Amino acid sequence: MELPKELSVNGASYTVKKLLGKGKGGYSYLVTDGAGEYVLKQIHHEPCEYYQFGDKMAAELNDYRRLSETGIPMPRLLAADLEAERILKEYIAGDTILDYVRRDQMRPEFVEQVRAMCRLLYPAGLNIDYFPTNFVVQDGRLYYIDYECNGYQEQWDFEHWGAAYWSQTPELTAYLREHP
Structure with a gap:
């Protein structure tokens, strides 16, 4: 897979620095807007033999809401682009x-x-x-x-x-x- 050079979220463009990982639901990239670093998750629709998905984007947003209510330490959701199926979240370095x-x-x-x-x-x-x-x-x-x-x-x-x-x-x- 070739690394994209740029990805956008709701019209805002981000330079892709590296692929952080691929999960069941998407690819996570370390991106920058020149001022800060973020994680941009691109939802994918590749099959997963051990997990069934419905609407991945809706699930991602609903899961964020549910987890936020518990108060566990996690990155903040910064933006969601429903059409492109992308989310932008705080980057936790470590x-x-x-x-x-x-x-x-x-x-x-x-x-x-x-x-x-x-x-x-x-x-x-x-x-x-x-x-x-x-x-x-x-x-x-x-x-x-x-x-x-x-x-x-x-x-x-x-x-x-x-x-x-x-x-x-x-x-x-x-x-x-x-x-x-």
Whole structure:
């Protein structure tokens, strides 16, 4: 895939600096307007064998609203371009939890911070995607950088699913073999 040079949101143009990642719902790019850096997410419609989507853009905006109400640390939504299926959000610079685990530098306070998020999410009936690439540490504070959330199910909560990827476990080792 060739990296686009520029992308726009509601007519405002942004220079693409790099691809940050590809998820189930879209491509996230680090972009700049010359004054600041942001994340621009372009929704994609590529099939995903383990997840079913309806209207991805509506889901993204609804999930942001639901998560904002919980108060978990996450990037602010700055703009939404419904026609182009793009969102612009605050850029949280830092290493992901996966980076920390790969370097064998995981800290107990990061796990405590995700558990603090759980204490806000579970009473609201929500789970988030606890995979370690969805969490960035900036100045010692953990942020959930995705907006995906789903109704709470014990099998998909942090303790029963996510925690298996937050340390050097067989699950994470298998993932890293498939995604070097």
